[in-house]
Amino acid sequence: MEKQEAKSLGRRLVLVVFPFQGHINPMLQLATILNSKGFSITIVHPQFNSPNHANHPEFIFVSLPDGLSESNISPTDLVALISALKTNCEAPFQQYLEEMLKVDDPHDRVACVVYDGFMHFAQVVANNLKLPGINVRTSAVATLLFFAVFPRAHDQGYISFKGIFGV
Template sequence: MITHKAHCFILPYPVQGHINPMLQFSKRLQSEGVKITIAPTKFFLKNMQELPTSGSIEAIYDGYGDGGLGQAESFAAYTTRFKEVGSDPLSQLIQKLTNYGCPVNCIVYDDPFLPWAVEVAKSFGIVTAAFFTQSCAVDNIYYHVHKGVLKLPPTQVDQEIIIPGFSLPIEPSDVPTFVIKSEAERILEMLEKEVIKILSRFQFRCLY
């Protein structure tokens, strides 16, 4: 019988660019003797040809079932719906694993899209870790857009953009396209409030 140091529950946001980095992180944890359970949505799991890890799989309901993100009216609508319905399925999965003799010790969730996982973990007395799939530079850009320091989109194609913390200015083409899209402002405002509300309650460490 294999003895694991801990049992880590991985909760990714169901898009390829978020799941792949979390899968790679899961492999690293497994190499250190940590048991892994990954919880993709039902739609994403259905369309995965194979899971490149030996961890366990538990599908989670996102409010759209087999339709997934493509069934939602917008990215914001999907994120909001997942937040509304995701807590109960996550709680059920955690309880199910506990009943099977595999209690979860930590939940690694995709931040900032799934901060509601923190409240679920808290109800079970489980520690959490936020996983940022993008670089610190990109997160820095998001932060200054939120605070109104960085005004987007740029007014000129060749305009240099000064961002606090960056050693050099960047060009408009360097800015993540997500923050320029018309829907982004509402999504970022919604997520920022939720993340700040959750993180302000806890002491946490940043791991790089």
């Protein structure tokens, strides 16, 4: 019944993936589950380290120009990578979504943008276009526990912000 209801609504979900394997695979797994419930899926990804489209012929894949290459990416400088993706991918993503929103097919309207937490520019674009956005964290449970404990560790003096983020 759920699958029929989703199909009759004709909802398309746009998933924005971060280009590291530990992020791509969980997002594709989520997309597979959502697709099994009747949602149409579009996977938006940077050109750098893009997912294999042949493994998921049921999805539409959209590659965003990112200006990145193996030679100018350091896997140890995550902040620089996230910054480069925001700088290079935000405008093309907005343009793509604007075009999708012009589609007049009520069975294929964008219902929501689901994005990896590192691809935070997707929420900015969703807000600009008045679309709901959902932030998905693909991290391990240990990372989620860290986020839960972090404020308490800071309050008890175990972690300091001095010298970090200009504080």
